[in-house]
Amino acid sequence: MEAYHLASYGIWAHVLGRLAWQLSYALAAQSLVVGVIASTVGIDIAQDANPLLAAGIFLLFVLACFGLGLAGAAMFFLLEIKEGAELITWSTTVVARVASGVYYPLAIIPFWLRPLGYLVPRTYALRAIRLILLDGRGLSDDRVARDIIILALYALGAMIIGVWLLSRGIRRGGRLGGLSVVG
Numbered sequence: 001m002e003a004y005h006l007a008s009y010g011i012w013a014h015v016l017g018r019l020a021w022q023l024s025y026a027l028a029a030q031s032l033v034v035g036v037i038a039s040t041v042g043i044d045i046a047q048d049a050n051p052l053l054a055a056g057i058f059l060l061f062v063l064a065c066f067g068l069g070l071a072g073a074a075m076f077f078l079l080e081i082k083e084g085a086e087l088i089t090w091s092t093t094v095v096a097r098v099a100s101g102v103y104y105p106l107a108i109i110p111f112w113l114r115p116l117g118y119l120v121p122r123t124y125a126l127r128a129i130r131l132i133l134l135d136g137r138g139l140s141d142d143r144v145a146r147d148i149i150i151l152a153l154y155a156l157g158a159m160i161i162g163v164w165l166l167s168r169g170i171r172r173g174g175r176l177g178g179l180s181v182v183g
Contacts, residue, residue: 011170019066046136053139054132060151061125067158068092068121070166077169096122121158124151 037043045051068088075086096102099109099117106114106123117123128147131137137144 015070015166023062045133048136048138049133050138051133054129057125057128057132057148057151060148060155061121063155064121064125064151064158067155067160067162070162071158074162074165074169077173078165092120096120099123101126121151121154124148124154 034043072086072089075088079086095116099113100106100120100122101109101117102122106117106127109117124147128144128151131141131144131147139145139148
């Protein structure tokens with residue numbers, strides 16, 4: 001963290017620059033994968049699908065995950081977690097893998113486990129994107145509209161809380177001298 005504070009543009013420029021780089025890299029990698037899949041086995045998308053709407057939902061999903069990531073990074077300073085995964089990142093990753101429909105359809109997830117899926121943004125993003133691309137649904141569909149609203153509120157809340165927690169954590173780390181990686 002000392003290097004970030006010595007940077008002429010500050011920590012937020014560093015955070016946003018890393019985000020832009022990671023998104024660009026992921027976009028290039030995913031484009032390559034989709035291109036290979038499309039050229040070899042094909043992709044079956046609904047005739048009246050709206051890829052721009054699906055991309056907009058994906059951007060909301062990215063913002064929600066970024067906010068959660070900022071909150072998780074804040075734990076480095078607020079709880080002085082300097083090794084391993086902190087609670088926010090670990091719990092959202094586990095819940096997303098088990099209960100959001102990433103690996104298993106929501107219909108086959110045990111009834112008692114389903115409510116956990118509603119705590120992570122992947123559930124809403126995946127459902128809406130699938131409805132748009134596979135079923136050709138749009139904003140007029142109640143499920144798509146509801147998922148977009150929930151995802152937008154989630155993204156807004158996660159960003160506000162994440163920025164607030166990270167700002168607070170950086171101030172605390174600077175004040176207490178806890179900005180080093182080694183405790």
